[in-house]
Amino acid sequence: MVYCVYMLIEYCRTVHPVDLVRDTTPALNPEEIKDFIKVRPMGWAVDENDIEALSTAVSPIEFELREFERSPSTQKLYNILEDRLERELPTIAIVDAIQIQEQRTNRNISSNGGQTEHAVVVVGLNDRDVYLNDPWGGMQVPVDRDTFGEAWDIGLNRLITMSLQSTLEDH
């Protein structure tokens, strides 16, 4: 999670197409991000308060933690991701790493059951695949939409979306 947040901030600071976004986004290194994201012995445990505090620190970026208590349709997921990507903004998705890894490596991992929540950054989308920057597995990794949809349909179905302050959105 910490490295996904770091990727998003660095993206805005160094890659985003709008000059003003790049110029005004502050730098935060992973250690500094840990001051905002709770990391417990059993992994990260992010909540709305963490994300709100983080947003204040990285203005003009605004993060939002979105939790869906009951599984929404995957179409809803893809609508959100597409909407963000059209605005040149990647999104953090919490997925089951086992399903993602199984497809990527073509290895049978899920037959033994279980799941492991893991944060990835969605950086692209087409009719067939979702493209992920995965702290465990490289950049622009393609995962087919069905697998990604199922891997996301766990726990609280969480996304961390990013937006820019309204003055910057207009650019």
Next chain:
Amino acid sequence: MSIQNAPIDEERAQIKAQKELAHEIGNLPYLGEMEREDNEYVFPLHVRLPRVIFDENRQTPQDVKFMSSKRVGEIRVNAESGEVNRTRIHDIKSNIRQQKRVVEEAVQKALVRSSARKFSKLPFPELRYTPILDILSQLLIEGLIEEAEIEAMSGQYERHYKDYIEILEEAGLVRMNDGQVEADDYLIEIEARDASPPEKLNAAIAHFFEEGTNDIDTIRQILGPYLTIAGYYYMQVLESGEMPRVTEDEFREQLDKTYTGSDRELKKFKLAHYLIQLEDVGLLESDDEDGPRTWEGEDDVWNDILREQDLLEPASEIIA
């Protein structure tokens, strides 16, 4: 009121448990299949621990493997009040650590059994090992030990030697017969070989290590830092699927985690000596051609470990 008619239904309870997990525990455990107990919904907490495999330089992740699923705690949701109770974080953590220990132990057992001959050639100055050598040497040279000889020692030594006689009995090397300790079948077979006494002693020790994997705690006490170092290295091979280059600092860190007090400092000081001895018997190999010296494993040792499939069962998920 039955749980079916309670104010908190199954779905609501599940969401409460999910939130407790996500916001208070962490991302690694997951909820297992719900059970009902009186007026509570019980959600077992399981974990499939991920192990990220890095490249040779330990910089870039190359693969992720997942350990077997294990129950590490539970979350209970009261169907009447909606109150949430759960296993303490400290207990979940210690259950997870236990899972990791099982795999490490499996590798150590497989390593000891498959490389028993190599371990038997190590010079062991450790006090705990001495009685074993004394007993086996006495039997190889003198043929018998009178129980009265042991009983004549001071209480502490008597207990010490008797404990090791029991351990050697379990390994089929010695047996008690009418107040005497004598060679059992395996040691008799070794005695009959056309070999020098030191060679016979090594063969007996090798057999002891092969048979002793059921009692890995004793073997660990005897092999001490040698097993810590070699076990750590071959655990890395298991996880990465290749022979990584490991630095002395990394081994030092392992000794730091394994030992306490003044023993820790002594073991760390002796690390270089241990590594030289492990290289001498063919369990590790040093390489200082490209920059600072690193240590690598031996293919034959690793291939022998992989043959110990029964012992490696707890680690099968990682090997797959």
